[in-house]
Amino acid sequence: MTTTINDSDLTTRALSEGAQEILANALLGADDGEIYLENTRSETFMWDDGRLKSAGFDSEEGFGLRVVSGEATGYAHSNEISKASFGRASEAAQLAKRGKGFKLGEAPQKTNRKLYDDVDPLSAPSFESKIETLAQVDAYVRGKDPRVVQVSVSMAASKKDIAIIRNDRDIATDHRPLVRVNVSVTLEKDGRRETGSSGAGARMMYDNYIEDSKIKAIADEALRIAAVNLEAIAAPAGEMDVVLGAGWAGVLLHEAVGHGLEGDFNRKGTSAFSGKMGQQVAAKGVTVVDDGTLQDRRGSLTIDDEGTPTERTVLIEDGILVGYMQDRLNARLMGEKSTGNGRRESFAHAPIPRMTNTFMESGDKDPAEIIASLKKGIYCAALGGGQVDITSGKFVFQTSEAYLVENGKIIAPVKGVTLIGDGPTALTQISMIGNDSKLDEGVGTCGKGGQGVPVGVGQPTVMIHGLTVGGAG
Secondary structure, eight states: OOOOOOHHHHHHHHHHTTHHHHHHHHTTTOSEEEEEEEEEEEEEEEEETTEEEEEEEEEEEEEEEEEEETTEEEEEEESOOSHHHHHHHHHHHGGGOOOSOOOOOOOOOOOOOOSSOOOOTTSSSOHHHHHHHHHHHHHHHHHHOTTEEEEEEEEEEEEEEEEEEOTTSOEEEEEEEEEEEEEEEEEEETTEEEEEEEEEEESSOTHHHHSHHHHHHHHHHHHHHHHHHHTOEEOOOEEEEEEEOSSTTHHHHIIIIIGGGBHHHHHTTOSTTTTOTTSBOSOTTOOEEEETTSTTOTTOOSBOTTSOBOOEEEEEETTEEOOOBOOHHHHHHTTOOOOSOEEOSSTTSOOEEOOSEEEEOOOSBOHHHHHHTOSEEEEEEEEEEEEEOTTTOEEEEEEEEEEEEETTEEEEEEESOEEEEEHHHHHHTEEEEBSOOEEOSSOEEEEETTEEEEEEEEEOOEEEEEEEEEOOO
């Protein structure tokens, strides 16, 4: 039997072990700091080759103690919540202090809102029901198309409870559920194999995704993409106009632009957007937002990992750079306020400025009109993996679903499409913005500084002139 631990248990145990007194001593002469407590339980299921390939359950708890002095951060962590561990962590973290006489930063604003329910997605349905669901999806996909040679179905869920203790004796807490379901299908025809994948997730219970109609819709989408790729022809190469589809294609915006709008890169002057506040950095009509307050979304948080309530932060408005995403440290050093973007992967990591749900807002064009205006180019319905230089915004992205367009007509699906460019330049080359902005289905994970956190990405259909397209000819 698994024992459930919540944030109140964490707080009670930490306080009984003298956490507040140890923290108060550690922060004498410091600018900021906290004790971050966490308990995380997670499970994963993978169905592959017609059988349950793996099933895992993990439970982890611990704390991180941070002392911030000027630009220096002292951080120590342990998976043991005890007075001795707090004391050792305090000694190590205090090495960051340069002396006394600093003014300790004000605590984050309190909030009574809840962006997601205090539910435990690991509690239901039963283990047997989850395995049965995986088997049913496998059978469903194989029964729909005789070309199916491989089906992989995965389910994952976690419940993270956190508590943040600060020197003002205010304690912030949060309960964070998260689920994700993914289906991958491989088809074979005349010796050629192609794969399609689809997934969804959010901060809620499994039943929102694994009821019969919803998980079958995810499977149908994976099957559709695989079928499209099976008929795809070799992609052309060269400089051409590109239309990016709504939703998941926003991962390019996230990687090639969003990271460059995080506070640490701009404070250090290493972002392509450094020193450009108030300047035109994108085509008119382009508005980019980071919003951690969207109900139940994968990237949403009631409070960030420093205790600051998340908010809707406008980054680019009508092409003008108007804001950065900030944690407490970089906001203080830049003379700004935290925007609730201080995030960490776990108690073993210090918080850094990170995105939540980052997207471009809608324009006024019909998506069909945008595609119809494409004389010769590529319509990228969805992107796959890619590489990005965060400081310059230079990117190389592969597509997972793309089409050749000539004279406004979709000619054929294409494979091997690679998009090459840089985010800051691409922003200025946007000429048409659709009225269909949406977020992805809830599958994004962002990596930065060796840490991964769940995020949302999104955008409307957009036309970008003059991107370099790598292809087969």
